[in-house]
Amino acid sequence: MKYVILVVLFAAVIMPGTLGAKNEINPLTENTGKKTVISPDDSKKEDQNKNSHGENHIIVVTPKNPEKLQKVIDTLEDGDKVLIKAGTYKIHDSLKIAGKDNIVIAGEGKVSILLHDVYQNVFSIENCGTVTLSNLHAQHIQPLPEYECHGAVIAAAGTRKLTVTGCELNGSGAIGITAYDCGEIKVSDCFIHNNSYNAFYFNKVDTLLIIHNVIKDNKSYAQFYQCGNIEMYGNEDNNNTGYWESMGE
Numbered sequence: 253m254k255y256v257i258l259v260v261l262f263a264a265v266i267m268p269g270t271l272g273a274k275n276e277i278n279p280l281t282e283n284t285g286k287k288t289v290i291s292p293d294d295s296k297k298e299d300q301n302k303n304s305h306g307e308n309h310i311i312v313v314t315p316k317n318p319e320k321l322q323k324v325i326d327t328l329e330d331g332d333k334v335l336i337k338a339g340t341y342k343i344h345d346s347l348k349i350a351g352k353d354n355i356v357i358a359g360e361g362k363v364s365i366l367l368h369d370v371y372q373n374v375f376s377i378e379n380c381g382t383v384t385l386s387n388l389h390a391q392h393i394q395p396l397p398e399y400e401c402h403g404a405v406i407a408a409a410g411t412r413k414l415t416v417t418g419c420e421l422n423g424s425g426a427i428g429i430t431a432y433d434c435g436e437i438k439v440s441d442c443f444i445h446n447n448s449y450n451a452f453y454f455n456k457v458d459t460l461l462i463i464h465n466v467i468k469d470n471k472s473y474a475q476f477y478q479c480g481n482i483e484m485y486g487n488e489d490n491n492n493t494g495y496w497e498s499m500g501e
Contacts, residue, residue: 462483
């Protein structure tokens with residue numbers, strides 16, 4: 253498959269680097285070395301070229317204008333990939349991924365996505381095919397110390413497959429990862445900690461694979477309702493206080 257790398261011009265210069273630092277989990281493995289510099293307003297025009305030539309894009313974003321992350325996501329087409337450069341991205345609204353398929357959003361280096369509004373999810377994924385989130389640190393800027401009705405870090409609904417790998421999800425909102433009416437959820441090599449309700453809350457998920465994570469200091473470990481095949485192994489669990497556990501009901 254042919255890839256064209258698009259750089260979203262969030263800074264005045266193109267940041268050098270490779271796709272994926274050493275020891276990071278990064279699924280952005282294909283790089284032709286060709287880069288086209290565009291502004292966010294040009295994204296749709298470039299996408300039209302992609303459709304006509306059968307190409308997929310890798311769009312590179314930098315932290316100068318973090319609020320444009322949502323615009324980048326909105327312009328993604330099936331098969332596109334977003335590479336988020338190292339830095340802190342402070343946002344005011346949930347990052348919403350809706351109706352997409354075969355989408356990858358991955359961080360390069362240390363990437364922190366911080367949401368101001370504790371009553372929204374940091375990531376909301378709805379009615380998608382396959383979505384992968386990789387090497388991201390996500391939380392609310394000032395999470396509430398105790399559970400109230402506030403947002404999760406990652407929330408998915410009506411999605412065929414969600415993969416979360418190499419991410420840190422901490423102290424933000426009520427739940428690390430929650431999903432409803434989804435096909436497959438895979439969580440691997442993540443650090444999930446200090447969430448004020450649960451690390452996980454899953455309802456009507458066909459397949460769950462939770463492997464090789466560090467899960468600690470959450471108010472509770474997990475609630476699973478009407479879920480199908482569940483595999484959990486290689487996880488390090490510590491000090492999840494256990495008030496709400498309910499497995500496989």
